[in-house]
Amino acid sequence: MCIENIHDATLHLILHPKSNMTFPTSLYSRRDYLRSLAGGFGSLAFAALASRDAQASTALNTGIKSASVPKQPHFPASAKRIIMIFMQGGVSHLDTFDHKPQLQTDNGKSSGKNSNAKLFGSPWKFKKHGECGQWVSELLPHVARHVDDLCFLSGMHTDSQAHETAVPFFHTGNQSQLRPAMGAWALYGLGSECDNLPGYIATQDLRAFGQNHGSAFLPAAYQATILNPEASNPVANLKCPHLSTQQQRRQLNLLQQMNQQRLDRDDVNSEVEAVIASYEMAFRMQSTVPDLLNFSTESKETQAMYGLNSSNNKLRDFGRQCLMARRFAEEGVRFIEIGTGGWDHHFSIAESLPTSTSIIDQPIAALLTDLKQRGMLDDTLVVWAGEFGRTPAAQNGNGRDHNNRGFTIWLAGGGVKPGFNHGMTDEYGKEAVEGRVHVHDLHATMLHLLGLDHERLTYRNGGRDYRLTDVYGRVVKEILA
Numbered sequence: 001m002c003i004e005n006i007h008d009a010t011l012h013l014i015l016h017p018k019s020n021m022t023f024p025t026s027l028y029s030r031r032d033y034l035r036s037l038a039g040g041f042g043s044l045a046f047a048a049l050a051s052r053d054a055q056a057s058t059a060l061n062t063g064i065k066s067a068s069v070p071k072q073p074h075f076p077a078s079a080k081r082i083i084m085i086f087m088q089g090g091v092s093h094l095d096t097f098d099h100k101p102q103l104q105t106d107n108g109k110s111s112g113k114n115s116n117a118k119l120f121g122s123p124w125k126f127k128k129h130g131e132c133g134q135w136v137s138e139l140l141p142h143v144a145r146h147v148d149d150l151c152f153l154s155g156m157h158t159d160s161q162a163h164e165t166a167v168p169f170f171h172t173g174n175q176s177q178l179r180p181a182m183g184a185w186a187l188y189g190l191g192s193e194c195d196n197l198p199g200y201i202a203t204q205d206l207r208a209f210g211q212n213h214g215s216a217f218l219p220a221a222y223q224a225t226i227l228n229p230e231a232s233n234p235v236a237n238l239k240c241p242h243l244s245t246q247q248q249r250r251q252l253n254l255l256q257q258m259n260q261q262r263l264d265r266d267d268v269n270s271e272v273e274a275v276i277a278s279y280e281m282a283f284r285m286q287s288t289v290p291d292l293l294n295f296s297t298e299s300k301e302t303q304a305m306y307g308l309n310s311s312n313n314k315l316r317d318f319g320r321q322c323l324m325a326r327r328f329a330e331e332g333v334r335f336i337e338i339g340t341g342g343w344d345h346h347f348s349i350a351e352s353l354p355t356s357t358s359i360i361d362q363p364i365a366a367l368l369t370d371l372k373q374r375g376m377l378d379d380t381l382v383v384w385a386g387e388f389g390r391t392p393a394a395q396n397g398n399g400r401d402h403n404n405r406g407f408t409i410w411l412a413g414g415g416v417k418p419g420f421n422h423g424m425t426d427e428y429g430k431e432a433v434e435g436r437v438h439v440h441d442l443h444a445t446m447l448h449l450l451g452l453d454h455e456r457l458t459y460r461n462g463g464r465d466y467r468l469t470d471v472y473g474r475v476v477k478e479i480l481a
Contacts, residue, residue, distance in 0.1 A: 067199055067221035068281070071191040073451025078415020078481070079381040080193070082186065082446060083325045083336045085364060086204060087356075088167065089343030092390035092400050093408035094429045095353055098154055099126040099135035102427040103392050111393035111428075119428065120394035123350045132419030139357040142365035149368060149377070151416040151479050154408045155423020155432035158388055158439045161404040163344070166387035167209035170439055172216075173468050180459075182443055183335035184215040184222040185468045188459065189452045193332030196288040198225040198281065201328055203321050204339040213337070217461040224337070229293055229320050292327050295320065305366040312358065314340075319363040326370050329380055343386055346399040368412060381414025381449050385442075392428040406432040409442075415449045417481050437476055444473035449480075 094100060100122070107121030124137045129144040134152065136144040143150075160166040165175035172179035180188070183200040192199030202224040206212040213224035295303060303309060307319035321338040328336050340359060345352050364384065371377040389407025390400035406425035412418070423435025444454040447468065454473055458465040 067187055067192060067219070068195060069191045070193055071189065073190060074453045074456055075451050077449065077451025078379070079413070079449045080379045081329055081332075081334050081336070082183075082381045082383060082414070082450070083329060083338070083367075084183075085322075085360075085382065085384045086170075086206075086337060086339035087343050087360070087384070087386040088204065088206065088209075088339060088341040089163070089345075089386060090166075090388045090390060090402055091343050091386040091407070092345060092349065092353060093154075093406070093425075094390060094392060094400070095122045095124055095349070096137050096140060096357070097135065097152060097408045097410070098389075098425060098429050099137075100392070100425075100427060100429045103429060106428075115393065117391075117393035117395065119392055120400065130419060132421070134419070134421060139354055140361050142361045143368075146365055146368045146412075148419040149372065150410045150412050151418065152408060152410045152421040153423055153435075153437050153442070153476070153479070154421055154425065155435040156385075156389075156407045156409055156437050156439075156442070157432045158404045161388060161402040163387065163402075164209055166402075166404060167206060168212055170385070170387045171206070171212040172210075173440060173443055173470055178211055178214070178216045179466070180216040180218045180222065180468070181211075181213050181224065182446065182468055183213065183224055183337060184218050185457060186335045186447070186450055186452070187222045188218050189447070189457045190334060190450060192334050196281075196284040197292075197328065197331055197333055198285075199334040200224045201227055201333050201335075202337040203227050203229060203324070204337065204341070217466070218459055224335075227289070227324075229324050230317055288331075292331065293324060295323060298323065302370070305362075305369065307362045307366070310362075314359045315362065318359050319366065322363040322367040323370075326367060326374075326376075329371075329376060330374075345390065346401065347396050349399050371413065377413035379414065381416070381446065382412040383409065383446065384411075385409035389429075392430050403430065406430060411479070415481050416479050420479060422476070422479050435478065438472070440469045440473035441476055443468050445476045445479070448475045 094103065103119060104121040106119045109119050111117045111119050122137065124139055126135045126137055127144075128134065129136050130147040132148055134147040134150070136147060158166060158169060160169050160175045168179075169175040171181045173182070181200075183202070187199040200213075200222065202213045203226070205226055205228075213226065215221070215223035295308060302323075306323045307315045308323070310316045310319065318338075318340055321340075325336045325338050340356075342352075342356050342359075345356075368377070368382065371380055371382070386407070386409075388402055388404040391403045393401070395401040406429060423432060423437060425431060426433050447454045447457060454467060454469045454475075458467045460466075
């Protein structure tokens with residue numbers, strides 16, 4: 001962000017806000033000048049920055065400018081934006097939304113001929129809720145009150161049962177190779193509706209499981225900006241503490257002037273243009289982000305609804321994420337991902353699962369209430385999911401293992417049927433048997449609700465056209481309103 005960090009005395013004088021020197025920009029472009037510094041080392045450094053942060057090959061598909069410009073969808077959209085609520089670790093569908101009476105009846109019996117594991121009925125009671133009669137565990141009383149707004153996919157399945165591959169598969173459609181995240185594809189297809197914020201924001205750092213919020217071979221402008229709403233500086237490296245706003249503005253003005261000179265001369269390096277544009281975005285974010293994360297402007301009732309005054313620190317922190325998601329959605333951010341980990345319950349699920357659900361239950365219900373009251377749920381698609389589910393057999397006597405063959409997620413708003421349940425698992429919840437929906441199908445459906453045809457949303461790289469759903473995926477028309 002701070003150009004003064006280029007350690008060259010001459011450039012320091014030119015860009016320093018107190019310098020009285022002028023620069024004959026009609027004679028030199030910024031690249032010409034950077035090449036001349038220290039025998040070309042300035043140019044090399046800047047080229048390295050561009051290569052790392054912007055991988056596009058053409059001006060048409062490259063740069064933050066193109067990412068920030070709204071684009072027309074392929075067809076009329078039901079949703080303008082997506083809020084993804086990701087529960088990393090794998091939520092037990094059998095203890096939350098997938099009621100299995102037979103599993104309760106056969107609790108303690110052998111789970112199969114070649115297994116020593118015993119069937120493990122849920123320790124919690126289930127009850128029907130709403131006019132739709134959806135079964136919900138007693139662990140989620142707040143969310144249960146919203147079932148008539150939710151669309152459950154109870155026949156989900158995915159390819160991988162390991163976190164290290166299932167998490168990237170859920171986010172990018174590929175479990176082993178670097179691919180753009182679904183948020184990057186959405187931004188690439190539609191652009192952004194806001195000038196002062198990135199079009200793709202995520203709060204959960206999932207880099208331990210791969211590049212789940214990256215742009216891969218798409219231009220770098222489409223990757224997520226990772227934000228920590230609890231940190232003193234929510235966006236890393238955003239502030240330039242030793243320069244005032246006015247001084248930074250002068251620096252950026254000079255860079256843009258030099259940039260335009262080069263554009264006018266037709267010697268365009270689109271990668272560098274994206275880096276320069278990113279400086280502009282970062283400058284505008286310095287004032288926008290702190291304001292949006294200042295929740296003191298919300299009413300006391302709203303703050304209490306989200307749990308911001310809770311004595312449970314983790315609930316309070318997740319409540320801030322949910323409120324942040326609503327505020328960013330209001331500003332036109334195209335794709336927002338929030339979430340929390342801690343759902344990998346191999347041991348002592350009776351003690352650990354209530355801790356996890358107590359963190360998310362109230363804030364998610366508040367987000368749904370808030371969006372609906374503001375008339376935003378109709379054009380905001382909310383998706384709640386984890387990378388897979390859990391097994392009906394007990395692991396370690398009191399936990400559940402990973403299960404990629406059947407699990408439950410839900411969607412709300414944005415053009416899906418409210419109060420609807422599509423698909424089901426077998427009598428023990430082990431495998432999806434009806435209304436099966438693969439993660440590729442979910443991606444295709446999410447893009448469809450944004451007005452994008454998953455087969456047409458492609459990007460050419462390495463001699464072939466890529467898409468989020470690879471060569472798979474179908475739109476789950478059964479859940480469309």
